[in-house]
Amino acid sequence: MASHGSDRLNQRALEGSGVIPGSDLLASVNSTRARTFTITRTTDLLDPQNPALHEASGFAKRQLVVADDGIGSAQLTRLHEYFRSCSVEAETVVLPGGEHIKRWDSVERLVDAFGAFGLIRRGEPVIIIGGGAVMDVGAFACSIYRRGVPHIKVPTTVLGYVDASLGIKSAVNLRGLKNRLGSFVEPVAVLLDPTFFRTLSQRDLVSGLGEILKLAVGCSHRLLEDLRTHGPDGLATKFQGSALVLLDRAVAIMVDELGVDLYENDLERVLDLGHTFSTVIESTEPACHSHGEAVAIDVVLTLMISAGRGLISFDDVAAILRLAMALGLPVSPPSEVDGLLWQSVEERSQHRDGQQRFPLIASVGEVHFVGDLMPEEVNSALQRVRALEKEEVC
Ligand SMILES: NC(=O)c1ccc[n+]([C@@H]2O[C@H](COP(=O)([O-])OP(=O)(O)OC[C@H]3O[C@@H](n4cnc5c(N)ncnc54)[C@H](O)[C@@H]3O)[C@@H](O)[C@H]2O)c1
The missing domain is CATH 1.20.1090.10 (Dehydroquinate synthase-like - alpha domain)
Structure with missing residues (x-):
């Protein structure tokens, strides 16, 4: 057995740390990850006069948006117009909404889109607009792409508004098992806008x-x-x-x-x-x-x-x-x-x-x-x- 210095010191280290005899405790690493995110209610987020969405993304010059097709073509068009009016180069990945989208292949589709967009790691938060299912899969993809890129959640269903957007859980289902893969991941911001409910x-x-x-x-x-x-x-x-x-x-x-x-x-x-x-x-x-x-x-x-x-x-x-x-x-x-x-x-x-x-x-x-x-x-x-x-x- 290797010598580990004085017997007294060694004994104290063993008692204090519960280290197995014959092993050396080299360090104890304390990991903390403090994050703050804001939850804001606004009205008609996609009105070009409303700066909330552009502001939430830190006035990024380029914008990737993951959108639920359930919000309808009129809102998708307004989304494009919104970013055009802010002179932002925006791309949208439209996902069909609903539980069936919470699948691994949706995650692959999203991370492929992140790569094709050339998403930079910190300064281009992905905006996720949709129901709880699209937010869950979008946030999950963001949490594992390059070990995590920031995202903003915009719920468009009542359930998303009062629940799925507010916490830090993301998930997809696997082999029929609900939320079997997932992560804890904080959004940068949550923007609540009941205007979206008009089409629900x-x-x-x-x-x-x-x-x-x-x-x-x-x-x-x-x-x-x-x-x-x-x-x-x-x-x-x-x-x-x-x-x-x-x-x-x-x-x-x-x-x-x-x-x-x-x-x-x-x-x-x-x-x-x-x-x-x-x-x-x-x-x-x-x-x-x-x-x-x-x-x-x-x-x-x-x-x-x-x-x-x-x-x-x-x-x-x-x-x-x-x-x-x-x-x-x-x-x-x-x-x-x-x-x-x-x-x-x-x-x-x-x-x-x-x-x-x-x-x-x-x-x-x-x-x-x-x-x-x-x-x-x-x-x-x-x-x-x-x-x-x-x-x-x-
Ligand atoms: N992460 C969390 O903390 C958390 C909490 C609660 C629920 N969830 C998850 O949320 C999901 C349920 O979310 P949900 O109730 O929003 O359902 P959903 O996301 O399945 O959406 C329901 C339907 O509404 C459509 N839709 C979305 N926005 C619309 C709009 N503005 N107008 C018209 N149609 C619209 C969608 O396309 C879909 O067809 C479940 O998968 C659940 O597990 C997650």
Whole structure:
């Protein structure tokens, strides 16, 4: 064995560091990566008079944009005109929006486009404009290209606005497995503009309310009341009027919740409510539920499991189920998924570091985490949800 200096010093190093005898601790490297990003709300981002987009990219002379084709040809044309009016040489990669775009080959397509554009490493942030799916794949590509190039997120769906754009998670699906590859990556800026919602389908508007329902049940009675009061008007006006207050409150609560632990060091996350069964509900082929819809179904099932344990009253659960249905959200999964729900609990346990950490709801805004969820209680809660849903429909 090599000699390592005085025995006393060596002993102290070993005790302090837990180094294996015979090994030398040479250094302990402390890595910190502090990043600040801004979240700004604006109106009509693509109006040439609005400097927000150009400013967010640091007035770059060249601009690469990844855009969701769902925003429509009129907005894509305005995007080109916007940059022309700023004398910026802009190129746009248009991706079809929707869950199916969260694939590895989309990442390859994007990094090829980055290369063809000759994207420089720091000074040309990529602007990603679209729904949660396009933002997830775009941010992921940015996070791995040359080990990371900056990006700006511009959500164009309600769900993207109140959730997917605000955090630092990026992802693609792999072999039918939801978000199997991904990264934590901060945007340079997030620009919120409800004007984009004017072209959203009713279903995509409703889907966004699924995530708001989760946030409300998990965090805030007041948000639940806002959802009840402003949700229907928001759907009718596509959030172009006073119902925007609902989204404002949802964004504020989401930012607060995310900010506590952006990197998910604590795996007992209130924001994981609605994300145990939803994974399998939205991933099972043929896909019949969007992300927000699957989250709503998960929340209702979780509420019923909680009621089965006597944590929350069945009346309170029924009231939330009725609200979800009134907003046009589905509340029970398709029967093909029944046999897979428990599989989803087990898969999520891997994600939660080997423990269920299943969020139960004691009351609106009060979540308890448990590790003893049983398949039978999931099944009986499911039957109760279906029975209640049937009663409401009749
Ligand atoms: N990274 C995160 O923290 C995070 C958080 C929540 C959800 N997500 C992810 O977000 C995705 C869901 O996002 P989503 O609900 O926005 O759905 P989506 O991205 O699948 O978009 C839904 C549809 O809306 C279209 N669209 C987008 N903008 C439009 C517009 N302005 N007008 C008309 N159509 C438009 C899209 O083309 C698509 O067809 C899921 O993949 C989910 O996993 C990510």
